Amino acid sequence: MGTLANNVRNVALIGHGGEGKTTLAEAILYNAKAIDRQGRTEDGNTTMDFTAEEVAKKISISMAVAHCSHQCQFGMAKFNLLDTPGFFDFEGEMRLALSAADSALIVSGLGGSVSVGTEKALDYCIKHSIPAILFLNGTDKDNADYIGTLNALKDKYTTKIAPMQIPIMENNKMVGYVNVLTGKSYKFVDGRLRDQIDMPQNLASEYEELKNKLIESAAESDDEMMMRYFDGDTFTNDEIIAGVKKGVLTGSCIPVLAGSAVCNKGVINLMDEMVSLLPSASDAPAVVGKDGNGNNVDVVCDEDKPAVVQVFKTIVDPFYGKLSLIKVLSGKLKVGTILKNTNKDSEEKIGSLFFVKGKKQEPTNTVVAGDIGAIAKLSNTSTGDTLCATSINVVLPQVVLPKPVLSMAVYAAKKGDEDKIFSGLYRLQEEDNSFTVTKNVETGEMLLNGVGEAQLEVLCKKLENKFKVEAVLKEPRIAYRETIKKAVEAEGKHKKQSGGAGQYGHCKIRFAPYADGDFLFVDSVVGGTVPRQFIPAVEKGLIECLPHGVLAGYPMVGLRAELYDGSSHPVDSKEIAFKMAASIAYKDGCARANPTILEPIYTLQITVPESFLGDILGDMNKRRGRILGMESVEGNQVISAEVPLGEIMKYATDLRSMTQGRGSYELEFTRYEEVPAASIPKIIEEAKKFAEEE
Numbered sequence: 001m002g003t004l005a006n007n008v009r010n011v012a013l014i015g016h017g018g019e020g021k022t023t024l025a026e027a028i029l030y031n032a033k034a035i036d037r038q039g040r041t042e043d044g045n046t047t048m049d050f051t052a053e054e055v056a057k058k059i060s061i062s063m064a065v066a067h068c069s070h071q072c073q074f075g076m077a078k079f080n081l082l083d084t085p086g087f088f089d090f091e092g093e094m095r096l097a098l099s100a101a102d103s104a105l106i107v108s109g110l111g112g113s114v115s116v117g118t119e120k121a122l123d124y125c126i127k128h129s130i131p132a133i134l135f136l137n138g139t140d141k142d143n144a145d146y147i148g149t150l151n152a153l154k155d156k157y158t159t160k161i162a163p164m165q166i167p168i169m170e171n172n173k174m175v176g177y178v179n180v181l182t183g184k185s186y187k188f189v190d191g192r193l194r195d196q197i198d199m200p201q202n203l204a205s206e207y208e209e210l211k212n213k214l215i216e217s218a219a220e221s222d223d224e225m226m227m228r229y230f231d232g233d234t235f236t237n238d239e240i241i242a243g244v245k246k247g248v249l250t251g252s253c254i255p256v257l258a259g260s261a262v263c264n265k266g267v268i269n270l271m272d273e274m275v276s277l278l279p280s281a282s283d284a285p286a287v288v289g290k291d292g293n294g295n296n297v298d299v300v301c302d303e304d305k306p307a308v309v310q311v312f313k314t315i316v317d318p319f320y321g322k323l324s325l326i327k328v329l330s331g332k333l334k335v336g337t338i339l340k341n342t343n344k345d346s347e348e349k350i351g352s353l354f355f356v357k358g359k360k361q362e363p364t365n366t367v368v369a370g371d372i373g374a375i376a377k378l379s380n381t382s383t384g385d386t387l388c389a390t391s392i393n394v395v396l397p398q399v400v401l402p403k404p405v406l407s408m409a410v411y412a413a414k415k416g417d418e419d420k421i422f423s424g425l426y427r428l429q430e431e432d433n434s435f436t437v438t439k440n441v442e443t444g445e446m447l448l449n450g451v452g453e454a455q456l457e458v459l460c461k462k463l464e465n466k467f468k469v470e471a472v473l474k475e476p477r478i479a480y481r482e483t484i485k486k487a488v489e490a491e492g493k494h495k496k497q498s499g500g501a502g503q504y505g506h507c508k509i510r511f512a513p514y515a516d517g518d519f520l521f522v523d524s525v526v527g528g529t530v531p532r533q534f535i536p537a538v539e540k541g542l543i544e545c546l547p548h549g550v551l552a553g554y555p556m557v558g559l560r561a562e563l564y565d566g567s568s569h570p571v572d573s574k575e576i577a578f579k580m581a582a583s584i585a586y587k588d589g590c591a592r593a594n595p596t597i598l599e600p601i602y603t604l605q606i607t608v609p610e611s612f613l614g615d616i617l618g619d620m621n622k623r624r625g626r627i628l629g630m631e632s633v634e635g636n637q638v639i640s641a642e643v644p645l646g647e648i649m650k651y652a653t654d655l656r657s658m659t660q661g662r663g664s665y666e667l668e669f670t671r672y673e674e675v676p677a678a679s680i681p682k683i684i685e686e687a688k689k690f691a692e693e694e
Contacts, residue, residue, distance in 0.1 A: 004282075004303075004368070004370075005280060005281040005282035005301050005303065005368065005369050005370030005371070006280045006281070006282040006283075007075070007076060007077050007078055007280065008077070008078050008080065008280055008281040008282075008370045008371055009077050009078070009079050009080070009102070009103065009274055009275065009278050009279075009280060009281075010080045010082070010100060010101045010102045010103070010281055010284075010327070010370075010372060011079060011080070011081055011082065011101055011102075011103050011104065011105050011274065011278060012082040012084060012094070012097040012098050012100075012101035012103075012104050012105070013025055013081060013082065013083045013084060013104075013105050013107060014084050014086075014094050014097070014098070014104050014105070014106055014107070014121045014124075014125075015086055015106045015107040015108055015115075015117050015118050015121045016086050016108065016109065016115040016116060016117020016118050016121075017059060017060075017085065017086030017087040017117060018059070018086065018109075019086065019107050019108055019109040019115065019117070019118075019137060019138070020107050020109070020137040020138065020261045020262070021060065021083055021084065021086060021107045022041050022046050022048045022049050022060055022083050023040070023041060023046070023137075023261040023262050024105075024107055024135065024137060024261035024267065025046075025047070025048050025066065025081050025083045026038050026039050026040075026046050026047060026048070026261070027261045027262075027264045027267045028068065028070075028079065028081060028267060028270075028271060029047055029066055029068050029081070029357075030264065031070070031264070031267055031268055031271060032068035032069060032070045032079070032271070033068075034066065034067070034068035034069075034357065035047055035357075038264065040262070041058050041059075042058060044056075044058065046358075047064075047066050047357060047358035048060065048064040048066060048081075048083040048358055049064070049083075050064070050358050050359040051462075051465075052461075052465040053458050053461045053462060053465065056461075057458075059085065059086075059087060060083060060084065060085040060086065060090075061085055061090060061093075061458055062085070062090075062093055062315075062431070062432075063082055063083065063084050063085070063093040063094075063096060063097045063313055064082075064083045064358055065080060065081065065082050065083075065313075065325060065356045065357075065358075065372060065374075066080075066081050066083070066356065066357040066358050067079065067080050067081070067355050067356070067357060067372070068081070068357075070271050070272075070274075070275060072271065072272040072275055072276075073272065074272060074275040074276040075275060077274070077275040077280075078371075079271075079274065080101075080371070080372040082097040082100060082101050082372075084097045086117050087454060088117075088451070088452060088656060088661050089450070089451050089452035089453070089454040089455035089458075090451075090454075090455060091402050091434075091451065092401040092402055092432065092433075092434030092451070093432075094121075094124075095399050095400070095401060095402075096312050096313055096383070096399055096401075097312075097313075098124070098125075098128070098130060099310075099312055099399045100310075100312040100313075100325075100327045100372060101130075102131070102278075102279050102280070102281055102283070102284040103130065103131040103132060103133070103248075103278040103279055104121070104125050104130050104131070104132040104133075105132070105133050105135060105270075105274070106118060106121045106122060106125070106132050106133070106134045106135070106254075107135050107137050107261075108134060108135070108136055108137065108149070109136075109137060109138050109149075110136050110137070110138045110139065110141065110143075110144040110145055110146055110149045110258075111143070111145065111149065112145035112148030112149055112152065113148070113149065113152045114149075114152045114153055114156055116660050116661040116662055117661070118134075119156070119662070120661075120662070122134070122157060122254070125251070125254075126157075126160070126251055127634075129250070129251045130251070131248045131249050131251065131278060131279050132248070132251075132254050133248070133254070133255050133256075133257065133270075133273065133274065133277060133278060134153070134161075134254050134255070134256045134257070135256075135257050135258070135259070135270055136149055136150070136256060136257070136258040136259075137258075137259065137260065137261050138260060138261075139167065139173065139174030139258055139259055139260045139265065139266065140173065140174075140260040140262065140263045140265070141260075142172070144172070144173070144174070146167045146169075146174060146258055150163060150256065153256070157254070159216075159217065159220070159252075160251075160252060160253060160254050161254055161256055162213070162214055162217040162244065162247070162253050162254060162255050162256060163180060163210055163213075163214075163255075163256045164179070164180050164181065164214070164255045164256060164257050164273060165177040165178065165179060165180060165256075165257055165258055165266075165269075166178040166180060166203050166206055166207060166210060167258055168185065168187065168200060168203070174258060174259070174260075174265075174266075175187055175188055176188055176194070176197065177258070177266065177269070178199055178200075178203055178207055179269075180207065180210045180211055180214050181211075181214065181237055181240060181241065182237060183199065183207060183211070184196060184199075185197050185198060185199040185200070185203075186269075188263075188265040188266070194268070194269075214240065214244065215229065215235055215240055215243075216229065217243075217244060217247055217252075217253045218235070218239070218240045218241075218242075218243025218244045218246075218247060218253070219235075219243060220247065220252055220253070221243050221244075221246040221247035221250055221252055221253060222243055222246055225239070225243050241276060241277070244277060245276070245277050245279075248277050248278065248279070249279055249283065255273065255277055257269065257270050257273060280370070281301055281369070281370025281371065282301050282370060284301060284370075286298040286299055286300045286301075287299045287329055287396060287397075288397070289308070289386065289394040289395055289396040289397065290394065290395050291393055291394055291395075292393040297394050299329045299330050299394060299396065300330060301329065301330060301369045301370045302330055302331075302369055303330075303331060303332050303368045303369040303370075304331075305330045305331050305369070306330065306331050306388065306389035306391050306392045307328065307330065307331030307332060307333050307337065307339065307387075307388060307389045308328075308329045308330040308331060308386065308387075308388045308389070308392070308394055308396070309326050309327070309328050309329065309333055309339065309386070309387040309388065310326065310327055310329060310384070310385070310386055310387075310396045311324045311325065311326050311375075311378075311381055311382070311383055311384065311385050311387070312325055312326070312327055312383065312384075312399075313325040313383060313431075314382065314383045314430045314431050315431060316427050316428065316430050316431050316466075317466070321376065321377045322376070322377055322378065322430065323354075323356075323361070323374050323375075323376055324374060324375045324376075324378050324381060324383075325356065325372070325373075325374050326367070326372070326373055326374060326375055326387075327371075327372050328367050328368060328369050328370065328371055328372075328373070329369065329370075329396070330369050331368075331369055331389060332366055332367070332368050332369070333350065333353065333366065333367045333368075333373070334350070334353075334365060334366050335350055335351070335352060335353050335365050335366075336349070336350060337349075337350045337389075338350075338390060339387040339388060339389065339390070340387065340388055340389070340390050340393070341380060341381050341385055341386070341387055342385075342386045342387075342388060342393055342394060342395045343382075343384070343385040343386055343395060344380050344381070344385065346380045347390070348375075348378050348379065348380065348381055348387060350375055351375075351376065351377060352375070352376045352377075353365065353366070353367055353373055353374070353375060354373060354374040354375075354376065355367075355372075355373055355374070356372075356373070356374050361374065361376075382430060382433075383430070383431075383433055384398040384399060384433075401433065401434040402434055402451050402664075403666055404434070404435060404436055404449035404450050404451060405451065405651070405652045405665060405666070405667060406449070406450055406451065406452055406453065406456065406650070406651075406652040406653070407447045407448070407449045407476055407649075408447065408448050408456050408473040408474065408475065408476060409445040409446065409447060409448075409473070409474045409475070409476040409477070410425075410437075410446050410447070410448045410460075410471050410472070410473055411446075411471065411472045411473075411474060412469070412470070412471065412472070413470035413471065413472050414469075414470065417469050417470070420467060420469040421463060421469055421471050422437065422446065423467075424462075424463045424466065424467035424469055425437050425448070425459070425463070427466075427467070428459060428462055428463070428466075432459075434450065434451060434455075435448065435449060435450040435451070435455060435456070435459065436449045436450075437449070440476065440477075440479060442479035442554075442555060443476070443477040443478075443479050445476055445477060447476055448473065451652070452652050452653065452656070453650075453652070453653055456473060457473070459471075460472075460473060475649060476649070477690060478599065478600065478645055478646050478649075479554075479600060480552065480554040480597050480598060480599055480600075480675070480683060481549070481554050481555050481556070481557045481597070481598040481672055482549030482550065482551055482552070482554050482555065482556050482557070482595055482596070482597055482598065483513065483556065483557050483558040483559065483595070483596060483598055483674075484511060484512075484513055484556075484558070484559060484590055484593035484594060484595050484596075485513060485593065485594040485595075485596055486512075486513070486593050486594045487510060487511065487512035487513070487593065488510070488511055488512075488589050488592045488593045489508065489509070489510050489511075489589070490508070490509055490510075490511060490585040490586075490588045490589025490592070491506075491507070491508050491509075491585060491588070492505075492506070492507050492508075492509070492580075492581035492582055492583065492584035492585030492586070492588070493505070493506045493581055493584065494506075494577045494578075494580035494581040494584060496572075496577070497572070501571075501572070502569070502571070502572035503572055503574055503576065503577040503580075504568065504569035504572035504573050504574075504577055505534070505537075505566075505568070505573060505574070505576075505577030505578035505579070505580060505581035505582075506530075506566045506567040506568070506581055507530060507538050507563055507565075507566035507578060507581045507582055507585055508563070508564055508565040508566055508585070509538075509542075509561050509562065509563050509564070509582070509585045509586075509589060510560075510561070510562040510564060511559065511560070511561055511562075511586075511589040511590060511593050512559075512560045512562070512593075513558055513559075513560070514558050514559055514560035515558065517558075518546075518557040518558065518559070519542075519543070519546060519556075519557070519559050519560075519561070520559075520560045520561070521539045521542065521543075521561050521563070522560065522561070522562040522563070523535050523563055524562050524563065524564040525563055525564065525565065525566070529565050529566050529567055529568075530563065530565070530566040530567075530568060530578070531568050531573070533575075534568065534573060534575060534578040535563065537575040537576075537578040537579050537582070538563050538566075538578050538579070538581070538582045539561075539563075539582075540579055540582075541578065541579030541580065541581070541582030541583050541586075542561050542582045542583075542586055544579070544583070545582070545583050545586040545587070546559070549590070549595065549597075550587060550590045550591045550595050551595050551596075551597060551680070551684055552597060552683055552684045552686075552687035552688075553687055553691065554597065554687070556590065557598070557672070559590075561586075566581070596674050596675070596677075596680070597674070597675045597679075597680055597683055598672040598673060598674055598675065599644045599645065599646055599672065599673060599674075599675045600644070600645040600669060600671075600672055601642050601643070601644055601645070601669075601670045601671050601672065601673050602642070602643060602644075602645055602648065602667045602668060602669055602670060603628070603640065603641070603642055603667065603668050603670045604625075604639075604640070604641045604642075604643060604648070604651075604665050604666070604667050605638060605639075605640055605665060605666045605667075606638070606639040606641065606655070606663060606664075606665040607633070607636050607637070607638050607639075607663065607664050607665065608636060608637055608639070608655075608659050608662065608663040609635070609636055609637070609659070609662050609663075610632075610635075610636070610637050612658065612659045612662070612663060613630075613637050613639075615658050615659075616639060616655075616658065616659075616663070617639070619654075619658060620639070620641050620643065623643050623644075623647035623648060624643065624644055624647055624676075625641045625642065625643035625647070626641060626642045626643070627639065627640070627641050628640040628641060628642060642670060644673070644675075646679075648667070651665070652665075
């Protein structure tokens with residue numbers, strides 16, 4: 001039987017890469033006796049980082065889930081921990097985890113400032129009203145700056161930041177803490193233990209100041225408490241906890257704790273506060289879905305209601321099949337139940353249910369409302385799909401993932417492996433739908449489109465490890481086009497007399513720029529100089545030439561072709577001869593009609609903090625970009641610009657570098673424009689090189 005919803009804490013661990021989320025999850029699992037030893041990311045033996053790619057790179061790449069139970073003075077709680085990658089290429093995993101979690105545990109280092117990942121995590125939680133606790137990790141490190149980090153957080157997030165501890169420092173290291181709520185002081189001893197000590201005298205005034213601020217934070221979440229606060233009333237610890245918890249729920253208060261995950265210091269205290277302050281699954285607000293008529297439906301966490309389940313992550317294994325990580329939002333899910341997939345209008349029978357602990361699966365018969373589990377081998381269900389009891393019809397909203405902004409051409413390292421690569425990529429899309437695979441019909445290349453270079457490299461590694469096939473990434477060819485800039489007359493004559501039936505076709509064509517479309521054919525022949533039956537052959541011959549321009553072989557567009565004269569032979573004239581004659585006229589005429597190359601222009605919406613505005617504008621200028629406008633949105637600057645695709649092939653990486661990861665952008669194709677004359681020789685050279693390789 002599953003755990004009751006009011007005892008479940010679904011918590012996503014989020015924050016900057018490399019600041020200890022996976023290590024903290026390991027310490028929590030160890031303290032809860034869910035694992036018998038505390039692994040290390042450096043050794044590749046943690047519960048949450050278990051894929052070959054994660055062990056090799058020593059970073060989290062995919063979201064992982066593990067459960068454990070913790071008993072403390074606030075009661076018993078089941079933690080479902082969702083450990084997420086901190087690197088920006090894998091932001092989609094964080095968003096999926098937060099869609100299933102009811103709260104966030106933001107893990108930050110103690111570098112004396114607010115790291116980009118911490119800032120993005122806090123901003124995301126504040127914007128989306130996700131209750132959060134902030135854990136300042138790394139008090140064991142030589143350069144740990146607790147006070148500096150806390151002050152930087154307060155400067156940026158002001159009264160939302162509510163420190164729950166004062167560190168007790170010796171030789172610049174945190175050796176214990178004062179609990180701001182209770183005034184009790186503790187010193188860390190070996191392992192996960194702590195001893196209660198007297199409060200150090202030098203911290204008494206700081207304790208009084210922070211206690212008052214904590215009371216103020218608690219009072220701000222409740223009108224009645226605020227009135228009492230102004231009247232000078234005193235509050236019990238239980239009242240303060242209730243006020244802070246209410247502030248956490250509404251997002252007006254973010255409690256701050258500190259410790260060392262790797263040394264397992266301060267983690268037990270954190271676990272206690274997670275039980276005390278974070279919302280249970282039953283505290284979470286209703287999820288708003290849609291019924292079959294498009295009307296809103298509130299899905300509340302109630303195990304007596306019909307079952308509503310959402311798949312928030314899919315794990316694909318070539319040997320063990322597909323595992324769907326699910327959250328039961330309502331009702332009970334039991335083995336043998338038949339559920340309706342309302343996204344696909346199909347049914348699924350639940351053959352086996354599990355609770356997950358990293359890569360381990362623990363069988364269960366039931367998962368109840370508010371809890372997280374997994375279903376094996378669903379035949380027709382993908383990430384984001386809703387499964388519900390056949391008696392109801394509800395579709396839950398999909399998570400909005402970051403849009404792909406970086407494209408690389410994907411090739412097989414070994415000829416003949418192309419099908420294996422693309423079938424492997426389509427399988428991997430079941431796990432991660434923040435990347436896409438598309439074909440550029442103009443260049444013929446298959447493109448792998450993602451959020452950043454690291455994501456695309458990891459996908460290639462997964463192909464190698466899971467499907468034993470090697471993919472090579474190359475910078476994609478740009479789909480240039482060609483056109484002409486002046487009108488010319490051209491003549492094409494095809495004559496073949498080499499035994500047997502001859503061939504004769506002769507046409508005169510005026511070629512001119514055409515602004516209203518890609519191609520226009522005009523028949524101006526008078527007097528039958530080109531017989532009626534061969535005029536379509538001339539048009540067909542020209543159409544067959546259009547995919548191959550006269551400069552670099554790119555498609556010809558914006559061309560008007562007027563057939564105005566020609567001649568024929570009563571016996572040797574045939575359709576093929578006039579097609580050949582048209583081709584000769586095309587090559588000669590377009591080559592003399594001042595041909596040029598057109599490049600694709602994209603519109604970018606670039607979102608950056610104000611402090612980076614000058615750098616971005618200067619960089620856009622170097623890329624031949626045109627600034628269309630700027631506006632301030634939620635404290636950031638949003639820049640609209642038009643820029644040639646050839647100048648932004650690696651812009652995802654460059655923007656991240658220029659803005660320390662704070663910038664983001666979306667792009668959309670706008671139109672084609674003539675390239676600068678100086679660029680044409682290089683484009684022609686690259687096209688020749690590519691043709692030789694082919």
